[in-house]
Every structure is written in C-alpha cells, then in structure tokens.
Amino acid sequence: MALFEARNIHKRFGSSVVLEDISLSFEEGQVNGIMGPNGAGKTTCFHCLTGHYKPSRGSIVFDGTDITGKPPQRIARMGVSRSFQMMNLFDDACVIENIILALPEFRRRYAQVTSSVFNDKVLLTQAYEVLDQVGLLGQEWQPSLSLSYGNRRALEIGVALAANPRIVFLDEPTSGLGVEATRQLVKLIQKLRDRYTIVMIEHDMRFLFELADQISVIHWGQVIAQGTPDELQSNKWVQRSALGAVA
Numbered sequence: 001m002a003l004f005e006a007r008n009i010h011k012r013f014g015s016s017v018v019l020e021d022i023s024l025s026f027e028e029g030q031v032n033g034i035m036g037p038n039g040a041g042k043t044t045c046f047h048c049l050t051g052h053y054k055p056s057r058g059s060i061v062f063d064g065t066d067i068t069g070k071p072p073q074r075i076a077r078m079g080v081s082r083s084f085q086m087m088n089l090f091d092d093a094c095v096i097e098n099i100i101l102a103l104p105e106f107r108r109r110y111a112q113v114t115s116s117v118f119n120d121k122v123l124l125t126q127a128y129e130v131l132d133q134v135g136l137l138g139q140e141w142q143p144s145l146s147l148s149y150g151n152r153r154a155l156e157i158g159v160a161l162a163a164n165p166r167i168v169f170l171d172e173p174t175s176g177l178g179v180e181a182t183r184q185l186v187k188l189i190q191k192l193r194d195r196y197t198i199v200m201i202e203h204d205m206r207f208l209f210e211l212a213d214q215i216s217v218i219h220w221g222q223v224i225a226q227g228t229p230d231e232l233q234s235n236k237w238v239q240r241s242a243l244g245a246v247a
Contacts, residue, residue: 003028003197004167009058018044020221032199033212041221042201050082051075081165083156089144096140099127102162134158150181167197174204
C-alpha cells in the first residue's frame with residue numbers, strides 16, 4: 001500500500017470545476033513531482049491533499065487512515081507537512097526561533113513565553129538538528145529577513161521538517177531562485193530524500209526531472225500522464241508540449 005493516496009478527487013467552486021477525478025499515489029521514500037501549466041489545478045490539488053480545501057468528492061488516505069476533510073492542523077500532527085509558494089516565515093524572529101516555534105514539543109508547551117525556550121536544551125537540540133538538515137547551522141541567530149533568498153527557502157523547508165513529518169509537500173520550491181541557489185536546493189533535496197517522502201509542485205522541469213522518481217502531469221484539472229522521467233520522455237502529450245524540449 002502507498003504511504004499517501006488521493007482517490008478520484010473532485011473540487012469545484014460554485015459552477016467552476018477545478019479538479020476532476022484526480023487520483024495520485026505516493027510511495028514511501030520516493031520523491032514525487034507534480035507538473036503542468038499555470039491554471040492547471042496543481043495548487044488546488046495541494047490544498048486538498050493537505051487539508052486546506054475539502055474535496056467536493058473523493059477520498060484521501062494517509063498511511064491507511066482516511067484523512068478526507070480533516071483540518072490541516074490535525075493532518076499536520078499525523079505526519080503531513082508542507083511549504084507554500086509564498087514564503088510563510090516570521091521575519092522579525094531569528095532563524096532558530098522560526099524552527100523552535102514549529103517543533104511539536106514547543107507547541108505542547110505553547111503557554112511559555114518564547115524567550116524562556118532558549119534555556120531549554122531539548123528544544124535547542126531539536127532545532128539544531130533541523131538546521132543541520134537544511135544547511136543553516138552557523139546562521140541560527142541571524143534575523144530570518146537577513147538571509148539570502150535561497151537560504152530563506154531552506155529555512156521554510158526547515159520549518160516544515162520541524163514538525164517531524166513522514167511526508168513533505170513542497171509548493172514551487174525553486175520559485176524566485178537563481179541558478180546557484182537552485183543547485184543548492186537540488187543538493188538539499190537529494191540529502192533529505194533518504195529521510196522523508198517528498199512531493200513537489202514545480203515549474204522548473206529540469207529540476208524536477210533530475211530529482212523525481214515519479215511525476216504526474218496535471219492539465220485541465222485532470223491527471224493526463226504519470227510515470228518516471230524516462231517514461232514521460234516518450235509520452236506523446238509531453239513530446240507535443242513545451243515540456244518536450246526539457247524531457
């Protein structure tokens with residue numbers, strides 16, 4: 001059984017159908033990609049998978065448990081974490097504070113004032129472990145707003161990892177990154193893939209084809225192609241599209 005499955009997901013807003021009969025399956029330990037043109041329904045799909053939207057019909061199953069329609073906070077506590085295309089960081093806080101605030105141990109003791117946690121060795125150890133994963137050790141006391149854009153992306157991924165997830169959804173992780181920062185992100189994803197199941201919406205097809213084990217193509221609110229990067233190279237739709245040059 002796959003770690004995460006979406007079965008016949010349908011989503012409409014009033015009379016507008018955005019997703020129609022979407023089925024996706026993510027195996028544990030794999031990097032999965034979702035690609036497609038603007039307006040194809042990719043972000044709406046992510047919102048449904050992570051609980052931010054309730055599907056109009058269909059079901060979503062995580063590790064054998066039906067999570068359809070459950071609130072995102074509850075889904076996150078079960079082991080599903082995500083980032084957003086628009087970064088969602090506390091800019092007035094330092095790097096390590098962003099991580100600490102996302103730790104389950106901190107949230108269990110949320111009545112504490114933030115300043116007191118810097119004497120808590122358990123929280124600090126957990127935060128340093130996350131920062132080590134995303135390559136931000138040595139910058140933990142910097143204001144998050146002072147980081148380079150690429151490091152801010154890494155910090156956002158760190159915030160997602162702080163929740164101790166089994167599966168991580170990344171929404172357009174290369175958005176706004178230059179060539180060198182994208183290379184660094186490739187190295188980061190390659191490092192993280194040994195510990196997490198990863199699902200990415202991504203517009204940078206070279207990035208996605210380099211990293212993904214499986215890719216699903218969404219267009220017109222439907223999955224029109226699925227397979228490995230090699231299999232998609234021979235897909236007729238991909239060959240006829242602008243993605244063909246990349247494939």
